[in-house]
Amino acid sequence: MGLINFFKEPAPKEVTKSKEEISRDYKYFQRRLMYSLYIGYVVSYIGRKNLSVAMPTLCKSLHVTKTDLGILGSTFYVTYAVGKMVNGMLADKSNVRTFFSFGTILSAICLLFFAVSGMLTSILPITVIIGLMAFFWGAGGWFQSMTFPPIAKSLSYWYTKKDRGMKWSLVSTSHQIGVLFAIVISTFSIYCLGWQGAFLIPGIITLLTGFWLYNRLRDKPTSLGLPKVEDYKKMIGEGEEEEDEKKEETQEKMSYLHMFTKYILINPAAWILAISFMFVYVVRTASEDWLVTYFSEKGDALVAASSKLIILSIVGAAGTMFAGLISEKLFKGKRTPANILCLFGLLASIFGLAINNGTIKILDYLYAALIGLFCAGLQNLIGLHLVEVCSKKVASAANGFGGTLSYVGAFLGSSGTGYIADRFGWNGVFNYWMISTVVAIFLIFLVIPFGKRRRQN
Numbered sequence: 194m195g196l197i198n199f200f201k202e203p204a205p206k207e208v209t210k211s212k213e214e215i216s217r218d219y220k221y222f223q224r225r226l227m228y229s230l231y232i233g234y235v236v237s238y239i240g241r242k243n244l245s246v247a248m249p250t251l252c253k254s255l256h257v258t259k260t261d262l263g264i265l266g267s268t269f270y271v272t273y274a275v276g277k278m279v280n281g282m283l284a285d286k287s288n289v290r291t292f293f294s295f296g297t298i299l300s301a302i303c304l305l306f307f308a309v310s311g312m313l314t315s316i317l318p319i320t321v322i323i324g325l326m327a328f329f330w331g332a333g334g335w336f337q338s339m340t341f342p343p344i345a346k347s348l349s350y351w352y353t354k355k356d357r358g359m360k361w362s363l364v365s366t367s368h369q370i371g372v373l374f375a376i377v378i379s380t381f382s383i384y385c386l387g388w389q390g391a392f393l394i395p396g397i398i399t400l401l402t403g404f405w406l407y408n409r410l411r412d413k414p415t416s417l418g419l420p421k422v423e424d425y426k427k428m429i430g431e432g433e434e435e436e437d438e439k440k441e442e443t444q445e446k447m448s449y450l451h452m453f454t455k456y457i458l459i460n461p462a463a464w465i466l467a468i469s470f471m472f473v474y475v476v477r478t479a480s481e482d483w484l485v486t487y488f489s490e491k492g493d494a495l496v497a498a499s500s501k502l503i504i505l506s507i508v509g510a511a512g513t514m515f516a517g518l519i520s521e522k523l524f525k526g527k528r529t530p531a532n533i534l535c536l537f538g539l540l541a542s543i544f545g546l547a548i549n550n551g552t553i554k555i556l557d558y559l560y561a562a563l564i565g566l567f568c569a570g571l572q573n574l575i576g577l578h579l580v581e582v583c584s585k586k587v588a589s590a591a592n593g594f595g596g597t598l599s600y601v602g603a604f605l606g607s608s609g610t611g612y613i614a615d616r617f618g619w620n621g622v623f624n625y626w627m628i629s630t631v632v633a634i635f636l637i638f639l640v641i642p643f644g645k646r647r648r649q650n
Contacts, residue, residue, distance in 0.1 A: 200287045200295075205415035212428060219425055222411060223351055227360065229409035230344050231367050233293060236402040237340045238371020239378055239395045240304050240333065241269065246379035247391040254388055255311065261323055267604075268331030274600035276338030281593015284342035285586065286449065290410040296339025298403030303333035304396030308389040341596065342589035345576075349585035350413045353422055355526060358577060362517025365573040369510035369565075372481075373503065449587070456583040457594055462640055466579040467598045469532075469636035473575060474602030475629040476539065477568040479610040479622075480505065484561060487619055491551025504558055505565035516570030528578035532571060532637050539567035540630045547623035571633075578640075 210218065244251075244266055251257075284292050310325040317325075344364060352360050375395070382390030411417060419425065447455070457463050484505065488498035520531040542563035549556045576595055583591040606629075613621045 200291050202286050202288055203412050203416040205413070206418040208418055208420050210418060215419055215425060216429060218417065218419060219414070219422075222414070222417065222419075225409060226347055226351060226411065227363070229406060230293075230347060231364055233297060233402060233406050233410075234340060234344060234364065234367040235371040235374060236399050237297065237300070237337055238368065239375045240300055240392075240399045241337055242372050242375035243379040243391045243395050244269075244330070246376055247383060247388045250383055250388040251311070255314065255319060255322070257319065257323060265323060265327045265330060268327045269334035269337075270600055270604050272331045272334035273338045274597045274604075276335040277342070277593040277596030277600065278590075279593070280335075280339045281342040281345075281590040281596065282453065284339070284346055284589035284593075287343070288416075289343040289347050289412045290407060293340055293343040293410055294403050294407035296336045296403075297399060297406055300333045300336035300340075301396050301399035301403055303329045303336060304392045304399060307333065308392035308396065311389060338593075338596070342592050345580055345592035346585075346589045347410075347412075349580060349588040351422060353426055354581065357581075358521045358526060358528075359514075359517045361577045362513045362573050365513040365517075365569070365576070366510040368572065369506045369513070369569060372506045376503070452584060452587050453590055456587050457591055460583060462582040463579060463591065463594065465636050465639050466575055466582065467595045469633045469640075470575045470579065470595045471598040471602035471605075472629040472633040472636070473536075473539075473568065473571045474599040475606035475609070476543070476564070476626045477572060477606065478603040479606035479626060480561075480564050480568065482607045483610050483614070483622070486614075487622075488551065488557060490619075491557075493551075493554070493557075497554075501558055501561045505561045507565075508562040509565035509569035512566035512569035513573040515566065516574045520574055528574050528581065529637060529640050532574050532578065533634065535567045535570040535574070536630060536634045536637060539564065539571065540627060540634070542567060543623055543626045543630065547620065547627075575637075582640075 208215070248266075280292075280296070307326055307329040310322055310329060313322055313325075348357055348361055348364065378395060378398070379391040382394040384390075386393065414420065414422060414425070420428065481502065485498045485502050488501055493501075516531055516535055519534065520526065520528055524530045542560050546557070546560035546564070549560065551557060576592065579595045580588045580591045609625065610622050613625050617624075
């Protein structure tokens with residue numbers, strides 16, 4: 194019971210503060226939570242993208258095949274995909290502070306044990322070592338899946354829909370910034386300590402960050418004696434979202450299982466968005482995993498090929514903000530038009546990359562940047578849209594639901610691209626990516642009637 198209470202969502206406290214105190218505390222905790230959530234998720238990426246950097250050295254040091262490493266790496270995708278759904282449901286009823294911080298701490302412990310397992314070659318057979326490493330890498334994937342669902346919950350309760358788009362966009366840039374830090378830290382650590390350094394150093398950083406997050410994070414505003422964000426906005430003269438308030442009054446009488454079933458399992462819009470998310474992740478993951486190989490085969494040196502992937506990540510960080518900005522400012526908070534715009538941009542970028550065929554090198558940089566821009570924008574907005582068509586009371590579960598299907602897309606993107614490249618060449622790969630994008634466009638168009646129906650209701 195003590196452990197359950199430790200993770201349990203804290204009870205709301207009575208609001209006894211003055212208007213000035215409420216306004217001051219709201220602004221303070223919104224700032225504090227934003228930078229804490231951001232840093233926390235950047236660090237989580239340091240401990241999940243390090244394997245790809247360490248693979249060449251790891252392969253030579255342990256004398257294992259690429260197939261062995263492929264199986265090892267896939268354990269993360271499997272456990273992360275399942276964990277996103279399960280931990281998404283748990284996070285809705287858990288304390289953001291304890292759930293996020295301890296997921297981070299436990300993933301750090303897995304990274305450290307992963308590194309230690311690889312040091313036992315003198316006393317254990319290599320098959321046992323690979324098994325241990327696969328176990329700890331997979332377990333780390335499970336604990337990593339505890340990190341973003343509480344972010345979705347926190348943003349849903351601390352910001353109204355009007356403000357949430359840009360804040361969600363800002364936090365989403367942590368994906369791309371995390372990838373960049375993972376590449377830099379892992380490369381430096383391998384240079385200093387060998388392949389184990391790519392897991393020991395990120396493991397220590399992640400462990401310390403987990404304890405820091407426990408100090409910084411808090412749960413809902415009501416757990417701190419503050420009013421709900423909608424009431425706070427009314428108090429300062431920025432009242433809004435009457436529709437969501439009426440919806441929330443109805444939800445107070447519903448059980449969590451009823452809300453989960455109604456707003457996720459039998460919600461057509463949620464399914465359509467989650468499946469479209471899956472097809473976007475086909476392109477996102479495939480481009481991150483395979484573009485370096487493509488550019489290398491087109492005559493680029495490894496440094497030049499890698500630099501194009503770095504450009505993809507940097508511009509991708511800007512893409513999350515770009516998508517949030519056009520959604521908020523150009524389309525007045527509507528996500529579907531922005532998603533459609535990004536999908537057509539992504540389709541044009543893939544087509545341009547295919548037509549260029551590596552002949553004009555500067556265009557490769559441009560198209561890689563645009564793919565990063567639009568993929569990151571879609572990753573941000575479709576995820577946010579999915580949470581919004583459900584309910585903030587199941588925000589973590591909705592994020593987990595979309596995350597599970599997205600990592601199905603990640604598997605299809607990474608493994609499917611390799612299979613198609615072997616059999617049909619790079620033209621087949623680009624056709625595969627463009628077909629995935631067209632399917633996503635079709636699905637996003639199907640969401641439009643649900644948006645109209647919601648406004649009419």
